Amino acid sequence: MAEPIVDLRSPHASPLYSECLARAVTRDGALLTGGDIVPELEATDDIHLLDMAVLEMVLGVLSEAPALRLGCNLSPNTLAHPVAWRALLDRIERDAILADRLTLEVTENFALDDIPGAAESLRQVQQIGCRIAVDDFGAGYAVSAHLGGVDVDWDIVKIDRVCFQDISKTDAGADNLSSLIRLAHIFAPAVIIEGIETREHLAIAREAGASFGQGWLFEDGKFQFWRDES
Template sequence: MNVPSIYEEPALSRIARTKSALSEGRIFAARQGVHDVGNTGKLLYSECLARMIDEWGVVHSAGAFVPYLEGAGGAAVLDHYMLELIFQELASEPDAVLGCNLSAHTLSNPDHCALLLDSIQHHRIAASRLILEVTETAPLHYPAAAQEFLKAARATGCRIAIDDFGAGYAAPSRLLDVAVDIVKIDASFTHRILRGHDGRGSLYHIVGLAACAVPIVVVEGVETEEHMQAALAAGATHLQGYLLSRPTHSPLHHSYPAYRPLRRLVRAGRKKQ
């Protein structure tokens, strides 16, 4: 049997397949560790990365479906779904500390922010073991609403991370607008070091800028010893990348119940239009 490749499908087909996977509980979390520079065997936490199992049992990484879902206005559905799954994992593993990505598309809608905050407050007992990673792949249209949400979430015990810092719309001013605990330097800065001395200089300066605002600076995309040495020289406190650990499937990913927040989230999205 020839299994169609999702990478060869048009955007609308990918979106439809992703929505089906969400409604049928075929989205799960893979984990990748964030490692201490002084002891790479010690984890600060594990970032939860969305994975989709298609109709043929093939597992797809986030890059195959998340950008298309975001483009179609469906980011909030995925974000809420992942947050609920992560709370399930935190409940089953009392020592786990996990990170959940939240899209700027989601945080741009006050109604979506309210739904997310409801979930966090409902699971307040586990909030201190949750890191919310804000991924600004799009501009925040209602920054005040996002700031209020992050402030309220932080008050429950969550820590806040700015993801992919230095790329996209994650501007340095964001560090002044919101109380942030962690900054994650975009992997593009790490990968530039193989192109010469200027790459090392860029990494050094972006890490230094982040370190002025937060105590924890994570360098992403660490895939080689050279990457790791450059990150250490730049002053990173933590590292993330394939050199240290690859994403691994969650122990619970075969037992997730289908979670369907679609109706509430679609209704919230319509209020914004």
């Protein structure tokens, strides 16, 4: 499925892009989300297999739907795996015409500034035409202390849903969120608030000056799709 990234000033406009979320169905019919799948794959250093599989499906959808802009997750483990990273670059380059409609969201399971050559690797995908986003800003390793050590001109920063929802519960929520948005803008021109689930969340995000948002409030059947790879 895919969740749209909505312009909070014009919610009915075309989304900035839609984030593709990994799902898997077991043989007994149970539905697994990324939270069920990713930790084990990262623990066994096999997360690059999922990253490549999702990328392959996303590129397939982009080739069939010229009006779509899509994003998918990219684990730092994949970035740190030279063979897997080369394979990912080669796959994007084979369909380079699609790259300007693809956003790679770098997740935060460990610090990017600990990965040798991370900045150069990320610039490589930008040179092909992709946008790159910092996912889960404000949580885990996706904080300014680590991002400041990676010499990359990020296109997008996504503020973590936990940070946003914790902030939104306080009396000073809008002021605190405004500060976090200003900090995120130091790293990227576009800032997205994750976890907008209610009209109240939407009002808080707008009051704080957020431009883009993502969450259950904006989900719509036309942005959801399954691809049967069985």
